[in-house]
Amino acid sequence: MAGIAILGSGFIARFYADALVSHRRPDRLVSVYSRRTESAEHFAQDYQVPVWTTNMQEAISRPEVDIVCVCLPNHLHEEAVMACVQAEKAVMVTKPLGRNAQEAKRMLEAVEKAGIFHGYLEDLVYTPKSLKAQQLIAQGALGRILWAKSRETHPGPHSEWFWNKELAGGGAILDLGCHCVEIARTYIGKDIRPVEVMCWADTQVKPIDAEDHAIGLVKYANGAIGQFEVSWTFRGGLDLRDEVMGTEGTIWINNFLRTGFEVFTSGKGAGYTAEKAESESGWLFPVADEPHELGYNHMFTDMLNAWEEKRSPKETFYDGYIVNAILDAAYRSAASKQWEPVQLEIWRGKTEVEQQKELPDFDEQYFLVKEEITHYGARKLILKDKQTGEIVERVLT
Numbered sequence: 001m002a003g004i005a006i007l008g009s010g011f012i013a014r015f016y017a018d019a020l021v022s023h024r025r026p027d028r029l030v031s032v033y034s035r036r037t038e039s040a041e042h043f044a045q046d047y048q049v050p051v052w053t054t055n056m057q058e059a060i061s062r063p064e065v066d067i068v069c070v071c072l073p074n075h076l077h078e079e080a081v082m083a084c085v086q087a088e089k090a091v092m093v094t095k096p097l098g099r100n101a102q103e104a105k106r107m108l109e110a111v112e113k114a115g116i117f118h119g120y121l122e123d124l125v126y127t128p129k130s131l132k133a134q135q136l137i138a139q140g141a142l143g144r145i146l147w148a149k150s151r152e153t154h155p156g157p158h159s160e161w162f163w164n165k166e167l168a169g170g171g172a173i174l175d176l177g178c179h180c181v182e183i184a185r186t187y188i189g190k191d192i193r194p195v196e197v198m199c200w201a202d203t204q205v206k207p208i209d210a211e212d213h214a215i216g217l218v219k220y221a222n223g224a225i226g227q228f229e230v231s232w233t234f235r236g237g238l239d240l241r242d243e244v245m246g247t248e249g250t251i252w253i254n255n256f257l258r259t260g261f262e263v264f265t266s267g268k269g270a271g272y273t274a275e276k277a278e279s280e281s282g283w284l285f286p287v288a289d290e291p292h293e294l295g296y297n298h299m300f301t302d303m304l305n306a307w308e309e310k311r312s313p314k315e316t317f318y319d320g321y322i323v324n325a326i327l328d329a330a331y332r333s334a335a336s337k338q339w340e341p342v343q344l345e346i347w348r349g350k351t352e353v354e355q356q357k358e359l360p361d362f363d364e365q366y367f368l369v370k371e372e373i374t375h376y377g378a379r380k381l382i383l384k385d386k387q388t389g390e391i392v393e394r395v396l397t
Contacts, residue, residue: 004027004065005065008034029048032053034052060084073161073162080093090118095323117310120316124240126295133242133251145187146247149227151242152240153234173214178323182319188224196218196219325342364386369391
């Protein structure tokens with residue numbers, strides 16, 4: 001059983017707390033830190049946390065605290081992690097790990113030097129649908145992965161600091177792209193090195209300095225492509241979708257917006273429907289169990305089991321560092337309008353990976369381009385001669 005200190009008392013801290021105290025977990029929230037007295041006290045009352053404080057070090061260093069969950073704005077992550085290092089406390093940090101790769105690298109090196117447990121709280125690789133997709137891919141159901149696309153769009157974040165480029169470290173790319181990049185890495189293979197990034201970004205709607213909309217491509221050493229689509233300008237709620245394509249199959253995932261639960265209401269008696277829902281009337285799309293569907297339950301199960309078993313969780317600070325390095329390249333590309341290299345000072349995956357282009361054999365003479373059954377019942381083969389390169393068609397009756 002873990003005694004957990006939670007740093008932060010806002011939007012994500014409450015989502016995390018809902019997951020941490022759900023389903024009769026033996027783990028307990030034992031202290032909470034907030035920068036505002038009223039918020040800390042309110043959070044402690046809501047979640048029955050025995051100790052609340054506006055002193056971060058006090059929340060961390062208490063003897064009953066085994067592990068610290070950092071739910072603070074991006075610019076405070078490094079300060080919180082270094083406080084955990086000083087107190088020799090295990091630590092979990094919400095995404096993104098840092099505002100850039102250099103911040104993330106300093107945190108990674110600090111926790112590893114101190115020898116403390118560290119987890120990167122990337123919930124969307126833990127959603128039930130994502131976990132099932134990962135299992136199918138590991139079994140070979142999709143063959144060799146060629147392309148993984150992840151999309152997260154919504155009308156914008158909840159707290160004021162997100163909209164401050166200096167405090168947040170960026171806009172939609174950093175806030176949402178961190179999810180999408182790690183999702184694609186998980187499908188393509190986290191041991192495959194990201195090589196370069198091409199990204200378009202703009203500030204289309206919001207009166208802010210950072211980007212509110214972006215699309216990017218991440219090229220991997222084995223030839224696979226990761227794609228992210230992110231926006232703070234999307235109207236209609238929170239849209240979380242993934243697509244994975246391989247040589248033997250395809251997976252489509254809709255994690256949130258349209259998942260088979262639809263309600264129409266006049267608005268009488270209506271209230272909260274789902275995260276970032278924009279309406280209380282008309283057709284609504286509730287989410288039955290948000291912490292579960294967003295991956296929080298599976299994420300914390302992995303984190304706390306790993307802590308108890310003295311092993312690394314599925315997502316560590318190293319993963320957060322790789323994500324930050326990819327997003328740094330995305331920002332450089334958005335400025336230069338060119339492919340930009342992913343600069344990794346630390347890489348622990350495969351070092352010699354060739355681009356995979358295995359051509360499917362039909363027989364000794366031909367490669368198989370395509371096989372299909374036509375609408376009139378004939379079986380058609382498209383073949384390529386291995387010697388001449390000629391493309392031929394055969395129709396089998």
